[in-house]
Amino acid sequence: MKESSTREVYERISESATWVEQDKIYRENPYDSSLYELELGVVCEAAPHNGVIVELGSGWDPFVELLDGKDDAKLVATDFSYNSLRIVRNNGNGERVSLVCSDANNVPIRDLSADMVIAVGELICHDSVDPSRMLMEAHRILKPGGLLVLGYDVKWSLETMWMLVDSLIGNRIGYVTTSEQMLKLVKSPDGGLIRWRLPATREILNMRVFTHKEIRSLLRRVGFRILSQRSALLLAGLIPTVVQQNTRNRIVLSTARLLSMLDKLLGRMPGIKLLGGNTLVVAQKEQP
Ligand SMILES: C[S@@+](CC[C@H](N)C(=O)[O-])C[C@H]1O[C@@H](n2cnc3c(N)ncnc32)[C@H](O)[C@@H]1O
Structure with a gap:
């Protein structure tokens, strides 16, 4: 069977009612909702009071909350999925933000125009x-001193351990990465590829997980200075994310929520924060 490209997958989901179901899962399960909360917190803290904020890969849910109380700020939401941006417009959010259908590797936005x-x-x-092309694009469009908020999945975490176990027992936990891929990933000194099934669909994506060292060196090479780093999915990683997304068991869900709350503290602690499954970095474009 021919594999769909990432773009085809997102176009398909967002042109049918599947996106509503997927969005509900994202909003309700402990893993995705706590990650979103962390992203929103970091993004709001870093956001300027005025100026232009560009969101790459916004999907159907750009950070419109950023504009609350900021009359002089402007949000430009970009994504290569036309159907996702159509949902933004149909939800009425398109009036508060400009929508640009574009590939994050090649963004049609002027040099030095974003804060x-x-x-x-x-x-x-x-x-x-x-990765390096996208970061170069972010660097190109940012003004000197402008901030980048970048999120990535981390290779060495409890989540990877679950994926490895899952691949060795025939994907019974619910991940979809093969044992060959997992062994290749574990053996590699860097990050590597995994497969990921989107909740509420049968759609599978090829995704990359990174080591912190890789991300640091990519950011430095492009011309960014790392200002801060926060992580999610530390203790909450004791419960596989695919279980958090799919179970209706109240005890499991409450435990995952409790662990995510503890992670809010741990995710800031030096050293420990490097062990989370997801990391958010705030980096600054170096001044010339
Ligand atoms: C997991 S969704 C995240 C959406 C949103 N940022 C959020 O956090 O809810 C990833 C989004 O990235 C978009 N995407 C993936 N590759 C892209 C690319 N090369 N250029 C632009 N958008 C891309 C997809 O269309 C999808 O909307």
């Missing part, structure tokens, strides 16, 4: 994204 760039929601992990 902040957001690239979260694991955008950089998708196989449709060339």
Whole structure:
């Protein structure tokens, strides 16, 4: 069977009612909702009071909350999925933000025109994204001193351990990465590829997980200075994310919520925060 490209997958989901179901799962399960909360907190803290904020890979849910109380700020939401941006417009959010249908590897936005760039929601992990090209694009459009908020999945975490176990027992936990891929990933000194099934669908994506060292060196090479780093999915990683997304068991869900709350503290602690499954970095474009 022919594999769909990442773009085809997102177009398909967002042109049918599947996106509503997927969105509900994202909003309700402990893993995705706590990650979203962390992203929103970091993005709001870093956002300027005025100026242009560009969100890459916004999907159907750009950070419109950023504009609350900021009359002089402007949000430009970009994504290569036309159908996702159509949902933004139909939901009425298109009036508060400008929508640009574009590939994050090649953004049709002027040099030095943005005060902040957001690239979260694991955008950089998708196989449709060339990590250094996307970061160069973010760097190109940012003004000197402008901020980038970048989110990525981390290779060495409890989540990877679950994926490895799952691949060795015939994907019975619910992940979809093969044992060959997992062994290749574990053996590699860097990050590597995994497969990921989107909740509420049968759609599978090829995704990349990164080591912190890889991300640090990519950011430095492009011309960013890392200002801060926060992580999610530390203790909450004791419960596989695919279980958190799919179970209706109240005890499991409450435990995952409790662990995610503890992670809010742990995710800031030096050393420990490097062990989370998801990391958010705030980086600054170096001044010339
Ligand atoms: C997991 S969704 C995240 C959406 C949103 N940022 C969030 O956190 O809810 C990833 C989004 O990235 C978009 N995407 C993936 N590769 C892209 C690329 N090369 N250029 C632009 N958008 C891309 C997809 O269309 C999808 O909307």
